[in-house]
Amino acid sequence: MEVVQKYMNTFHKNMEALNVLPPNIEPRASGHIIEQQKMIDSILKNGFGYEVNGSVYFDVEKYNQQHNYGKLSGRNLDDIKTNTRVLEGQSEKKNSYDFALWKKATPEHIMRWPSRWSDGFPGWHLECSAMSTKYLGEQFDIHGGGMDLTFPHHECEIAQSVASQGKEAVSYWMHNNMITINGQKMARSLGNFITLDELFTGSHEILTQAYSPMTIRFFILQAHYRSTIDFSNEALQASEKGLERLMAAVKTLNELIASEKSTVNISSLKEKCFSALNDDINSPIAIAHLFDGVKMINSIKTGKEKISVADLNELKLFYKNMVFDILGFKEEQSSASGDNEILGKSIELLLTLRNEAKANKDWGTADKIRDELNEIGIELKDTKGGVDWSVK
RNA sequence: GGUCUCUUGGCCGAGUGGCUAGGCGCCGGUCUGCAAAACCGUGUACGGCGGUUCGAAUCCGCCAGAGACCUCCA
Numbered sequence: 001m002e003v004v005q006k007y008m009n010t011f012h013k014n015m016e017a018l019n020v021l022p023p024n025i026e027p028r029a030s031g032h033i034i035e036q037q038k039m040i041d042s043i044l045k046n047g048f049g050y051e052v053n054g055s056v057y058f059d060v061e062k063y064n065q066q067h068n069y070g071k072l073s074g075r076n077l078d079d080i081k082t083n084t085r086v087l088e089g090q091s092e093k094k095n096s097y098d099f100a101l102w103k104k105a106t107p108e109h110i111m112r113w114p115s116r117w118s119d120g121f122p123g124w125h126l127e128c129s130a131m132s133t134k135y136l137g138e139q140f141d142i143h144g145g146g147m148d149l150t151f152p153h154h155e156c157e158i159a160q161s162v163a164s165q166g167k168e169a170v171s172y173w174m175h176n177n178m179i180t181i182n183g184q185k186m187a188r189s190l191g192n193f194i195t196l197d198e199l200f201t202g203s204h205e206i207l208t209q210a211y212s213p214m215t216i217r218f219f220i221l222q223a224h225y226r227s228t229i230d231f232s233n234e235a236l237q238a239s240e241k242g243l244e245r246l247m248a249a250v251k252t253l254n255e256l257i258a259s260e261k262s263t264v265n266i267s268s269l270k271e272k273c274f275s276a277l278n279d280d281i282n283s284p285i286a287i288a289h290l291f292d293g294v295k296m297i298n299s300i301k302t303g304k305e306k307i308s309v310a311d312l313n314e315l316k317l318f319y320k321n322m323v324f325d326i327l328g329f330k331e332e333q334s335s336a337s338g339d340n341e342i343l344g345k346s347i348e349l350l351l352t353l354r355n356e357a358k359a360n361k362d363w364g365t366a367d368k369i370r371d372e373l374n375e376i377g378i379e380l381k382d383t384k385g386g387v388d389w390s391v392k
Numbered sequence: 393g394g395u396c397u398c399u400u401g402g403c404c405g406a407g408u409g410g411c412u413a414g415g416c417g418c419c420g421g422u423c424u425g426c427a428a429a430a431c432c433g434u435g436u437a438c439g440g441c442g443g444u445u446c447g448a449a450u451c452c453g454c455c456a457g458a459g460a461c462c463u464c465c466a
Contacts, residue, residue: 234417295431299430383424
């Protein structure tokens, strides 16, 4: 339990850093043994399971006579029959492709619960079916998971639902693809495993720098969830810059001055973004359109394009919705400009001195202030309206 | 070995028959005292070989390369 807790804590911390909303319930399989046993009872009662030596197995052969085992993963039982490897210790099953609903525990097995079959533990496909039924009902809309779980795990879940309640539980299955690093799959055996903590701190030999949680989030959203995503320094750096540009434009929105009429089309932009998201959550396309909007925002700022008051308000609301609420980004820089009064005033003082130097064409002093502020992490940008500064 | 998927310009990454995806980088320009930012311009990209079609990155076949699952644990 202590080990579990350690990883749970790390997981929660990292999810929070990535601004992933916490679930309402995080049920644990070990706390739902009774529900799982009840489901086994239903499956047995309906004739799709059998007991051998204190273990209970799902009768895939029988299930397949009435239903379609393999419909989700695009397999058919004949292929599975001829290709499933024969392993030791499975001899008590009728067929190698039958899966366990309840396993009798060996004497040294730690996790064990009493049941009418034996002291043992539930088969691993069962927990998801039992817990989702308890908390979401017999039928629910979307079941997610990694592509690697499609077969056998999700296939077995379907079979269990049908066998126990006579109908499927899930309307839509959404499977995300896997992660690769420099073109190779991420695996411990290849030694290219990177944890989120290592990404956030840059403490891994193949990383040339640290990447902020929002950079990681942006990077992931820039690829479709069904594609493999390849981690590399070059790609992550590109994401860092891209996100910076997007967030800068969001700030620029608040500085825009409205005109009589618009030369830009806000509703078209909105429509394109939303239809991309409606198309199987095509986040990369939605982000591409957001960048069209970035160009629009910057052009309005430089006076190349105009925007009406109504359109400006709509655009602000739209970017707030898209960037923060839907794509789930958050400000991560310490935005000292507003929050830290002492720092703000100190910088203002330095900027005043620098402006005086500039007025006297004392470029040496002006550049020294700019360069040294840059050294300590404060970036100055001379614009027409004055000097912008930000903490890097 | 079986089933399935993928291969896009310097890098990443969308795109299922005809229309500029987008980001990052490179190069040139505008602006600026300089720099940065911003804006403008700039890419005969679709693994190879054939086929279907008026037309293919997109459909079909073969070949090459990469990956997932096919077993335990979840």
